[in-house]
Amino acid sequence: MRRARRTLAATVTLAVASTTLTGCFEEPSPHDAVRDFLVGWQTEDYELAAGRTDGDPAKVRKALADTKLELDAASFRFKITSLGVEGEESKANFHAEVDLGENNPLWEYDGVLPLHLVDGMWRVRWSPSVLHPQLKEGQRFAVDTEPNARMPVVDRANDPLQSDTILYVAGVYPAKLGDRAEEVVARLSEVTGYAQDRLLSRVRSSPPEKFVQLVTFGRSRYQSMRAKLDAIAGIVVQPQDQPVNPDPPRQIVGSVSALTPETEQKLGGPQRAGDSVGKSGLQQAYQNYLTGSTETKVITLDLKTGKEVAQLKEWPGRQNVSVKTTIDRAAQQAAEQAVADTETSALVAVQRTTGEILAVGTKGLHQERDALAGKFPAGTAFSIVAADALLKAGVSPKQRLACPQERTVGGAKFVHVGQNTGVTTSATFQEHFAKGCVTALASLARRVTAGDLDRSAQDFGIGQPWRLPLKSFSGARPALSSDADKAKAIAGQNVQVSPLSMALVAATVASGTWRPPVLVTEPKTADPAAEPVPATQPAPIPMDPKIRATLTTMMRAGAVGTPAQAGKGKVYGVTAYAGDQQTWFVGWQGDVAIAVLAKNYNAGAVAGSFFAGLGSSS
Incomplete structure (x- = not known):
């Protein structure tokens, strides 16, 4: 077209x-x-x-x-x-x-x-x-092309995040076809669905002694069509190793397929037969960086010998490049192991000082659609953000609060479901924060304004306009027009977040500064095929040092004595309930901040397994 x-x-x-x-x-x-x-x-x-x-x-x-x-x-x-x-x-x-x-x-x-x-x-x-x-006289034009192999997606250490697999490229040597070129191409077109005129023009425009790549097949499609291809005299099939088999995190790296008639027409770009096409993840988002680099020459040939006589023009083509991610293999391996025993869970780990995504592990969920872009109720994990506003409003972490089974605030009813034990009826704000007593936390709604809560949410990146090359969700905070709305926000009942956005919340307290996430460090500019990325990401937002120190103490109390503290070293965080048998753990150890969302499983136990695995791999 x-x-x-x-x-x-x-x-x-x-x-x-x-x-x-x-x-x-x-x-x-x-x-x-x-x-x-x-x-x-x-x-x-x-x-x-x-x-x-x-x-x-x-x-x-x-x-x-x-x-x-x-x-x-x-x-x-x-x-x-x-x-x-x-x-x-x-x-x-x-x-x-x-x-x-x-x-x-x-x-x-x-x-x-x-x-x-x-x-x-x-x-x-x-x-x-x-x-x-x-x-x-005695000469003709020809176009000589030399496509470069697909480049890999790599981790932060420049090691490929995929292994080679074999693709099968069917093509011809024009000189060996003689006057059968139209017949051979017509049969190949009938078998594969590629446009006959496009295949024929590639054959006729190429140097006669050079192998002309026409159609690419994956292993299963090639096996199903092998007999038909073998029956076309003049068609040669060459196996080619290409880096297309993704390593973890597989759905972030993405899958690759051979070029098909449909994708060739849809892409309308520099891809030719023999190329591979990203179908999902970074392989799709950065398709035009990873492949499509073709050296092209216009030459003249001697009609008798088929040899090149003169080069009339040459284009080196846009150089294809690797896509360098922030993924850390040790962290990714620990994440994979941590979620292995769950049925439904997602874990996102980021470097607390940079916002770089180190690992994305899921079980029963999708790494991109759920871990990066999922929209889940924050539950009492949002109390980290709410605590920032409450502490700024003068609420002391030592203030004592009741934790009844039920409480109504501004007409909104809150129920402490008893999933956390050891909460006394008159414990401190810090203790209720650590144990996630929703009725106690909701009772503080009148101590803070809607503007205070909204500013803290913004300072922790909730709803900020950051974007990744893949689908992502920074969170959504509602308009707060009543005490009931504020109480629901403190309890995280009207706030939606993704595991990635909550990992950034943990990183904010851990480092003292909120930063937008980073997944790809090279190339520096976004691929035209990727999700739109703003020219400038939101600027980092520093925390009040005194508030950060208090909140750090509160989050240390939230991890002590829980499954999250399974290994060596101090762990900081909170285990929170989000309804529908879903739990969160949001916290950090060392330089790694994480958020875990698990269903019918203790998210703190997943976090503990991750930190233990990360420690043993380092």
Whole structure:
């Protein structure tokens, strides 16, 4: 479709140009012959073009048609730059623009049309040099392409996050097909669904001795079609190793497939047969960085030997590059092990001082859609954010609060479901925070304003406009118009978050500064195919040092004596309830901050397993 649109646009352009040309010169002049020849060439009216030359019409028509095939050109455009007359001889200089398709730049060159009078009519003096000054008798055009292999997605240590797998590329050696090229291509088109004209133009435009890649297959598709391919004499299948089998985190890295007729048409980009196409994750988001880099040359060949005579133009192609992520293999392995015994869970680990995502582990959930972009109730895990506002409002961590089984605040009812034990009926704010007593926490709604809660949520990144190259969710905080709304917010009942956004909350307290998340460090600019990423991410937001010190103490109390404190070293955090048998753990150990969401399982136990595994791998 893209090629057709370009051709149409070029035709319209020439129609306007030809009108202009007509008015440029006065008769008697060779301008009509120049105009008709170039218009005919551009619009594929080869009869018109040939009629304005002194050559054999059939030979000229064939030469012009062959030029389009040999260049696999989408369109031609021409502009006359000068025209001079000296007696019965004339010379027209023109500028040519040839669209070679496949997202290659336009091939531009300057040509010359020699003319002379034949029986009172101006005619182009025909020779191959009319098509290009360096083309001679016994020669033809060709386009030589050299695609580079797909580059890998790598971890923070530059080690590939995928292993090689075999793809099967079916192609031909044009010189071995002889006059069977159309027949072979027609059969391959019937078997694979690729457009016959596109396959044939690739064959005809390529150097005859070079293997021309036409169709790529994955292992299962190749096995299902092998017999049909083997039955087409002239088709050669070459296995190629490509880095497409993802390592953990598999759904973040993403899957890759062979190019198909549907994806080739949809992409409309530099991809050619033999390429692989990212279907999900970073492989899809950074498709145009990882692959599509093709070196292209326009050359002339000797018709008898098939050897290259001259190189007319070369494009090195955009260099494809690896995509470097922030994933840490040791952290990822620990995350995979930590969630292994659960049925439904997600764990996101970030470096507390940078916001870089170190690991994403899930069981029964999707790493991108749920761990990065999921929308889950925050539950009492949001009390970390609420505590920031409450402490700023003057609430002391030593203030004693009752923890009844039920409490109503502003008409909203809260029930302490008893999932946390050891909470006395008159414990301190810090103790209720550590144990997640929802009725005690909700009772503080009148001690803080809606603006205070909203500012703290914003300072912890909830609802901030940060984005990743993959789908992500920074959280959503509602408008708070009553004490009931504020109480629900403190209890996290009307706040939605993702595991990633809560890992950043933990990192904020751990480091003293909120920072937006980072998943990819190179390339620096977003791939055009990726999710839109703002030109500038939100700026880091520092915490009040005194508030941070108090909140750190409270989160240390929240981890002591819980399954989260399973290994060596101090763990900070809170285990929270979010309804529907879902629990959170939000906290950190050392330089690693995490959020765990688990269903029918203690999220603190997952956190403890992660920290223990991370410690043993370091």
